[in-house]
Amino acid sequence: MLRRLGVAVTAALLGITMLAEPAQAADFNVKDYGAAGNGSANDTAAIDRAITAANAAGGGTVRFPSGTYRSPNSIHMKSNVTLQLDSGATIMGASGSGYDKPEPNPNDKYQDYGHSHFHNAMIWGDRLTNIGFVGSGTIDGGGALITGNPDSGQADKIISLTRCENLTVSGIKLRRGGHFAMLINGCRNVVSDRLTIDTASDRDGWNVISTTNVTITNGNFAGNDDALAFKSDYALGQKLSNGNVKVYDTKLSAGCCNALMFGSETCGDFTGYDFQRIQIQGSNKSGLGLVSMDGSVISDVHYKDITVSGVRSPIMLKVGARKRCGNSPGVGTIKNITYDNITINGASPSFSPTIMGDVDGHVTDVTFNNVKINVPGGNGPMSTNPPSNDRTNYNPNSIGTRPAYGWYIRYADRIKFLNSAVSFTNNDGRPAVIADNSTDLTFDTFGWERGTSSPTDFLFRNTNGFCVRNSGSPRVQNTGSTEKCGVSNDFSLAVDPASRVVKPGETASFTVSAASTGSPGPISLDADNVPAGTVVQFNPATIVPGQTSTMTVATLPDTPHGSTNINVIGTAGQITRSAVAILTVGDQPAELELSGLTVADTGNAGDWSLQTGLRTGVAQYGDRDFTFSAVPEEVAGAKWIRTANDSKSATQNPLARFTINRDALVYVAVDTRLGKRPWMDALWLDSGLQLVNTEGSPKTFRLYAKGFRAGEVQLGPNGGASNYTVLVE
Template sequence: MFQKSLVLIFLLLAGVTLRAQQAGVYNVKDFGASGDGVQLDSEAIHAAIDAASQAGGGTVLFPAGEYLSFSIRMKSNINLHLGAGATLVAANMDEHNGKYDDPEPNMWGDSLHYQDFGHSHFQNSLIWGENLVNISITGPGLIHGKGLQKWGNPRPGLGNKSIAMKKCRNVVLRDFSILHGGHFAIIATGVDNLTIDNLKIDTNRDAIDIDCCRHVRVSNCSLNSPNDDALVLKASYALGYAAPCENVTITNCAVFGFDEGTFLDGTYQTTQQVAPDKGVVTGRIKLGTESNGNFRNITISNCTFEHCRGLALETVDGSVLEDITVSNIVMKDILNAPFFFRLGSRMRGPEELPVGSFKRVLVDNVIVTASNPQYGSMLMGIPGHDVEDIVFSNIWIRVKGGAPASQALVEVPELENSYPDPQEFGDIPAWGFYMRHARNISMHHITLETEIPDARPAFILDDVKGVSFSDIRVVNQSEGPLFKLKDVENLDLQRVSDLDDRNEKEVKSLNL
């Protein structure tokens, strides 16, 4: 009787498993995964993926448990679903018998150095896919990149990314969390129709990199990355040509620079002072650095920044950056330039690429508090190549202030060919906005305040052609002038606080 009962239970369980698979759900435990965090489950996970793929597609389910794995190779029409209580753990090759897939060759990376190692290789990841369609990773579970490296791989077998997708189409990443994600928690390169929604990432380098992608929707994500960028759009040469990053919306997201791990555990600590590049803690939203392809048709809206760097828009490797809108943003405790808009000529790429352009950028409804008196906001082109057609409206910026009068005399270096970051330029002689090599700049309904009086000018304009200021309010500045001008054409000032007749004459006299 007992044996008959066991047989019956087995048949019932087998029937449940069969029905689940028939419904398109493939439980990794049915393929031998232990989920105990001790046994490697890589083979069982691949067996489930293969079974789903052979059936034309399906959901590979990770129920509650801890699944230790090396590289997981995605296939088309597969959904990896991390159930409640499920953790996928990146194994360490020094502790477990196995390794990550080797980084594939990429002549556009290693031999020519057009972008760094992490942007040039994808298969040395915990989860990766290439030339796939209709794939997704979903569920409330966690990816823990425990065994991943945060730098380039010094030897084969090491992994340095949690999720890498290259030349895929119709990709959805939704609802899960990532802790300690490696060099990139998520990197998507050459992906069309990408949706990233409701992710929580608390990581040791970049949270999300979107490189050479089109038709992208990023929403409802919370990203903590004190050691590198939180959310960055790039257009590198990793595909072997200058591919664009375009038609992107980023909305309802939050980026932070809290100590790693303290976002997901809810303690929100801020003891870390600098990032590994020796600058202040990172965690920002950025367009650029790698910028061979063009950036077009991009909106950033309804986002918050906290204890991190500010918003950076950069083109330095030949890309056209245009048609960008930024709206409804709150930045709290910004640690360097609240706005860093840069057109440069680093030109890391094929020799035939021309210097790029930077134009048609609208910024509206932004509140900023900034705590580092070394910086101000920076809008900078290079000689012969202006940033142009930029509008700031409805902006309130409160900075710590306190910089001495000597800082107002600092000459900002051009650094036409340098890496684009505010820290490269040293102390900034304006506490509000420093503009150089710019054209057609409009600023309306702007309030600038300092907590401590600051001896620097609120605005410095150098080689600016066509600039309109209206409804400008400056609070708590010390003896320094509101404006310092050099080679400025077509300046229009209307309703600027504390700019009486004497100061207006002074402004005009300073246009040297």
């Protein structure tokens, strides 16, 4: 695997044809076509004239200088045209009956009215190519767009596009969108960056329907209904594909309904979705919702580095049997889904995280890794029988109050929970987990809490092959079920030596090895955080546990001086582990020194101290007698910070500060009942390493690692359980 290659070289290796950048498109200023921009004149006709002129010229940019462009009629987009709204420019909707009438649709019985008609919008187009909405201005419905079913001449959408290709929506803001701020159906090749949607007073933010090849970055979408929803309906008279979608670094919130949602319209199949670094704040239905109601197969959906708060239903996966689609569908399935590094604070005691398959379509092959969910709790003991379920309804309330405060699972196969946890804020009388009619359920290093009156902790009924291990001492009950705990399939990576020093133009070599439990399978090697002006290569690029690979890092004569923590990443199936190789270009770094430790928890600060030579047998805390019983060889001998266990509930942020004299790798060993802390950003990596102590009930601590430059290091609070320990190499 090569990194930091030039664009042309990379393109050649991948067989990509690099096209010359087109000449700058001409500008068509709407004021030159009669637009007043004074907020009172009707500027629609002038806008349409500018769009027509740009299209007739072979393409161009229709520019809106600062001003308010009142548009009480529909604007008609055309191919090869980009609308650019300058700072201070607003296209403003207006009340009345001047918008285009909804076109007839013989398939409108298969989806809601708003999904079936597209012409009744502020801006619409069909079968367009190479179009865009860019700039820093705003398109505002003005409170005039309809949130329900509009009368003829009224609009219920800001932007409505069907069967489009090569769409760019970046930088602008959409406000007060009626039923939809933006609805696209049957499109492909969509790019959006820095789009803001503020339609919390109305309904949906952005509905992406039957669309492929989508990249959304740096968005901020606030809706009242669904903030960002991926759907597939029958409005265009056929079952269409969906997929190859990436959503990164985006903030979402929803008032009444769903924040990040699949469905409910789910006619076509969905595959290849990647969601990373998403923040969700508020949702009265699902935070992360994924339903198949109309026969679709939903597969290969991946969620990573997501924080969720204030949602009624934290995570819901459901297969239903509504079958509202024109192709006589059966019951669909949901499969091959992963959740990594997810932190959720739920807001309802009734809608616990749920996996609800269907008797005719199970949910299969789902992995939760480092998924921590806290729910309000507060329920007393209740029946543990399966809750009611309306197979034709997708809402979280279509399933009765869950009999578990944590996970309720039914009709699901091959579900894994790794280094994950459920907890409650208020004492709850329900079990942590209940599963019915499922197979191959694994809970490995799973944190849970026990309510004072709960009948059991884990309950399995008619479940073939369940396993609860490395998860404390839970009470496990089963009826008609079988336990099957083999050796867990996992691995860890090690890099030798841990660091290398080279001069610019020289090459450094590291040996990468893998140790395993079980049979994780072949491990593909890759690297990121590679310094500029270097190339990294693995030989071989794939190993199995017990084998080694040589990682060669080649520098150039002009590679900048400095130290870099290269992340060496191994992937085996759905398991990803990492290690760090420190490369210093230039002079040998000074010996690592820690100094200047300060602790905001002043009442316990005296029990914190700087230490050297981490090893088994030494006291973990300054205020406890617990010692370390297991220390991985990768960190044995490291310099470290002995903390105070009584600081575990301190809330100051930062809690601790200290100084390192050179670039170094900092590990924070966190109680596995907690997992990755909310203050840890995406650069904190799960090393796969663990410390174990000699507490009465021994506790295990997962090591999360991040590289820091020389200077001050700040660490946040622990947040309960046993306090963390800090290691530095």
